Amino acid sequence: MTLLKEHDLGTPAQPGPANVQLEIDGLAVTVPEGTSVMRAAAIAGIDVPKLCATDSLAAFGSCRLCLVEIEGRRGTPASCTTPVEAGMKVSTQTSRLEKLRRGVMELYISDHPLECLTCAANGDCELQDMAGAVGLRDVRYGYAGENHLNAEKDESNPYFTFDASKCIVCSRCVRACEEVQGTFALTIAGRGFASKVAPGAGNFFGSECVSCGACVQACPTATLEEKTVINLGVPLRSVITTCAYCGVGCSFKAELRGDELVRMVPYKLGGANEGHSCVKGRFAWGYATHKERVLKPMVREAITDAWREVSWEEAISFAAERLQSIQARSGVNAIGGITSSRCTNEEVFVVQKMVRAAFGNNNVDTCARVCHSPTGFGLSQTFGTSAGTQDFKSVEQCDVIVVIGANPVAAHPVFASRMRRRIREGAKLIVIDPRRTELVRSPHVEADHHLQLVPGTNVAVVNALAHVVVTEDLVDHEFIAERCDPDEFATWAAFISSPEYSPEATEQITGVPAGELRAAARLYATGGNGAIYYGLGVTEHSQGSTMVMGLANLAMATGNVGKDGVGVNPLRGQNNVQGSCDMGSFPHELPGYRHVSNDTVRHQFEELWGRTLDSEPGLRIPNMFDGAVGGTFKGLYVQGEDIAQSDPNTHHVTAALAALELCIVQDLFLNETSKFAHVFFPGTSFLEKDGTFTNAERRINRVRPVMAPKNGKQEWQIVCELATAMGYPMSYDQASQIMDEIAASTPTFAGVSFTKLDEVGSLQWPCNQGAPLGTPIMHIGKFVRGRGRFVETPFVPTEEKTNRRYPLILTTGRILSQYNVGTQTRRTENVSWHPEDLLEIHPCDAEERGVVDGGWVTLESRAGETELRAHITDRVPQGVVYTTFHHPVTGANVVTTEHSDWATNCPEYKVTAVQIRARVRATAPKAPRTARNRAGSDLPVLS
Amino acid sequence: MVRADLVRMANQIAANFRHHPEEQAAGEVANHIRMFWPRLMRDELLQNISTGDFDPLVISAARLLREETPAA
Helix, strand or coil, X not given: CCCCCCCCCCCCCCCCCCEEEEEECCEEEEEECCCEHHHHHHHCCCCXXXXXXXXXXXXXXXXXXXXXXXXXXXXXXXXXXXXXXXXXXXXXXXXXXXXXXXXXXXXXXXXXXXXXXXXXXXXXXXXXXXXXXXCCCCCCCCCCCCCCCCCCEECCCCCEEEEHHHXXXXXXXXXXXXXXXXXXXXXXXXXXXXXXXXXXXXXXXCCCCCCCCHHHHHCCCCCEEEHHHHHHCCCCEEEEEECCCCCCCCEEXXXXXXXXXXXXXXXXXXXXXXXXXXXXXXXXXXXXXXXXXXXXXXXXXXXXXXXXXXXXXXXXXXXXXXXXXHHHHHCHHHEEEEEXXXXXXXXXXXXXXXXXXXXXXXXXXXXXXXXXXXXXXXXXXXXXXXXXXXXXXXXXXXXXXXXXXXXXXXXXXXHHHHHHHHHHCCCEEEEECCCCCCCCEEXXXXXXXXXXXXXCCHHHHHHHHHHHHHHCCCCCHHXXXXXXXXXXXXXXXXXXXXXXXXXXXXXXXXXXXXXXXXXXXXXXXXCCCEEEEXXXXXXXXXXXXXXXXXXXXXXXXXXXXXXXXXXXXXXXXXXXXXXXXXXXXXXXXXXXXXXXXXXXXXXXXXXXXXXCCCCCCCCXXXXXXXXXXXXXXXXXXXXXXXXXXXXXXXXXXXXXXXXXXXXXXXXXXXXXXXXXXXXXXXXXXXXCCCEEEECCCCEEEEECCCCCCCCCCCHHHHHHHHHHHCCCCCCCCCHHHHHHHHHHHCHHHCCCCHHHHHHHCEEECXXXXXXXXXXCCCXXXXXXXXXXXXXXXXXXXXXXXXXXXXXXXXXXXXXXXXXXXXXCHHHCHHHHCCCCCEEEECHXXXXXXXXXXXXXXXXXXXXXXXXXXXXXXXXCCCCEEEEECCCCCCCHHHCCCCCECCCCCCECCCCEEEEEEECCCCCCCCCCEECCCCCXXXXXXXX | CCHHHHHHHHHHHHHHHCCCCHHHHHHHHHHHXXXXXXXXXXXXXXXXXXXXXXXXXXXXXXXXXXXXXXXX
């Protein structure tokens, strides 16, 4: 494949109400009303020269290169800012225009270094292209006069440079930062000849810049240039693939020279991101070739032994023999497996198939257990399917946006940019979060209501919102009559109308002022299209599932389901959380969310796989840990998840792992879990995988191999070989055959194939005979389950209580530059922004404890203690502290507890009672310690 | 598994169905355990149900589960 350059139409599409016909250079063109002349010409195949225009940004009209002549009009208007009119006759190439354009280009070039042959952007520079397009042959003005050729270069950002000497001040970077990203980090400082792009005060690294790369992408010259391009050269070929980070699932062009990746550029036609990116997807891919990556299989008899590199054959037989031996001695249920949301649908599907068919049990679970399992449960109970209702584009039609327990600016940044754009256009915003997140107040975005609740009181808040809707009769009765079960609605309405759920009553529990809550409820119910977006601040609670059902109740009661601009939308943490759940990773469900006790479905898989399948739910991850500690569960296969770092109550997890007779880890790196492993199967990075990811909007995207697997095998091949070695032959010639098997067995995927994905780009499930091109918005006209089901949602307080010894509540989250437990991002330059996890603490709580900003503190809970530096900020309310969990040295999960969601056992990461003690750091910080070894008699859990 | 964890998890399920009339609540608890708990945990629950720490709703639910569990 050659380098893919999308056709730049110059200005954004204008979905006008009617089409307009005009004539450009004698060609008849029909375009929507409001389209620019420049775009109309480009659609007709006539590219008008341009520099300040690009179709990702609103027309600006500053470069004066896109001038055209229009019959009957005076002068030479800029085609980018001139809208089409019916009957208009436009000329884009006349001698007058040519002369004008050459004159403009001459001025640009007269203040631009003429070093094209040695410039990093040679061959990929619009200024160079335009000089050719306008036929510039000489420049009359020399360099003797005042110029910018010696302007200082800013190399402070780890990923790109800003070479002001090459800047033509077209403002594309500034506008990209504003319009596309919404950060407003850049400006044009000075006037006239002194005008220059300025990243606030100082340099790029020290500015508000979030390194999304939008400015670099927008730059028409080499002014903003990726350092990898400078070092390696302009890329020569492209492969379209999908990002390996968060649940937005951005499409990228991986641009290479030979087999060497030069840069990742967001793909304009990617449905999830439409050409935008964040610092992780755009730049933080260096981990894939990091020197610490393990490429050879390894085994060892005991976890105290050194690893021994072996052949694939030996590693596979080593693992298979021991798994079979365990089953022979301890029973068929003594082993199990965990799938990963960082792996493709195909890789996950074969793991659950291996567990069910080769292991002969349903002991398969997934890392979604610890993040969005309550979403699956809650939305299934109410709507009938375990997925969000909308596509991301739907946010463009929102009138009221409710963000609950999510910080998309940090965790789902590309979607956050879309959301902020809609808010800047006038949509109202309600944020429900204990912290003052970036959304609450940022440039040109301010929440209309911030309900700053006490952690652990989500359900009380959502019940109070619903109470207002019902008791003030803000209910959409027509929607309920047509779409929902009337008896269940009546029961629910009576339940939620109880005085105990009034805002005045819940204020004592939640800390949210009743008046503010009532105003927010009225706004959501009456403000037009209301959409709910939520994250792990909803699910990772002891009532995570109840809260998801509460949100669904609220949306149904107000008629905010089943159309554009509304819905209940989980923001998934990892790129393939949705997909790994779809693929049957939960121990009670076969692919497509069908219970293992469903004889019809189970028999279908039995016929397909040639094995009798267990009709009983298998072990969840916590059950596996309990079984390991208790001696009944002895062998575990872990695909791409670092459970020793990511799962709660580290002491319990590591005790379980240490008790296993056999632990198999399949990953890129030796991680915390691999310290307890006996077999290490090296995995593949997303650049080597061949398969699909399914993002938070149910969009199935192709993950195409950019390079050959560095470990020598696709991950699904490893799983097939392990299953085969255990006596269950599994083999596929290529990944597309696995998708074919998924499509053949899973109704919502019936219409999906690699061929079709290659044809149409992406598909949102359900994709089947009824919806051959997929389903961007669900529940239109009818819920998947038939009628929407209202579920009563009593508030049951968490058992994790604060007291005099542990008076503060710890809650956890993410930061923009890091991802999950940091396995990937810690091995990139992203550590420049976040070298360590910090503890956010309110100034009053800090003062009371003698904590200073940047000082070391001990964070202690009932489960354990750890040490980290404090960051004093009023972003957290008094009584609440907050930290991230990106660095293993912090061991944040040493302090989290065993409490979990009542329905799914999703851990209650968001509520841990803690105490903070200031520590005078005379020596190195102590390693995290569990409650059991707090006295120091045992070795630290994490070393 | 540790008995205290078994008690905590079962009682937590009961707490989230307590708003229903007693008979319905017991049925919901039993159904939830049947749908999501592995056989091993259900057996442990039934073996330990008379030890005194369980919510009355769990005890009622266990009765329903026991009725449908074939004798070993």
